[in-house]
Amino acid sequence: MATTRTTTRSTTRPATRSTARPAARATTQARAGQTEVKAEVRVPLAEVRKPLYASVGAADAAVERLLALPTTTGSEVRRLSDRVGALPVQAARVPTQVSSAVRALPSTVTSQISDLSGRANELYNSFANRGERRVASIRRSPSTEQAVTRTRTAVSQTRAARTSTRRAAEAVGRAVVDATPER
Secondary structure, three states: OOEEEEEEEEOOOOOOOOOOOOEEEEEEEEEOOEEEEEEEEEOOHHHHHHHHHHHHHHHHHHHHHHHHHHHHHHHHHHHHHHHHHOHHHHHHHHHHHHHHHHHOHHHHHHHHHHHHHHHHHHHHHHHHHHHHHHHHHHHHOHHHHHHHHHHHHHHHHHHHHHHHHHHHHHHHHHHHHHHOOOO
C-alpha cells in the first residue's frame, strides 16, 4: 500500500527585503519497503547572488589594498621606526598594564563577542554591495559588451556551420543512395 505525504514550509524574511520568501516542499511515497522522496526548494535569486557578490566585493577590497601597498610602505616604515624609539618607555609600563588587562578580561571578551556578530554582518553586507556594484560596472564596460557581441556572433556562425554541414551530409547520403544501382 502506497502512502503519500506532502510538506510545505516557508521561512519569513525581514521587512527590509523583498516579499519573496524561501519555500520548500517535500513529497514522500512508500512502496514495498522502499521510500521515494522528492524535494523542491525555491529560494529568491537575490539570496543566491548575495554570497557571490560578497566574495567579489571581498576580492575587490583585497586588490585595492594590495595596489595601495607600494604607496603606503614608506610611511609605515617611518611610523614603525618612531615606535621603536619609544619602546623602552612603553616596556616600563607593561607590568601594570598587564595586571589591569587581566582583571578586565571577562568584561572585555563579553563585549567584544557581542560586537563581532554585528561587525561581521555589516562587513558581509558591505562586501555584497561592493561586489554588486563591481559586477554591474563590469557588465556595463565596453569591452564586456564587445565580448558578448563577439560571442553571440561566434555562436550564430557555429550554428549556421553545423546546419550547413548537416544538410551537406544529408545531400551526400541521398546522392550515394541515388547513385547505387538497384538490384
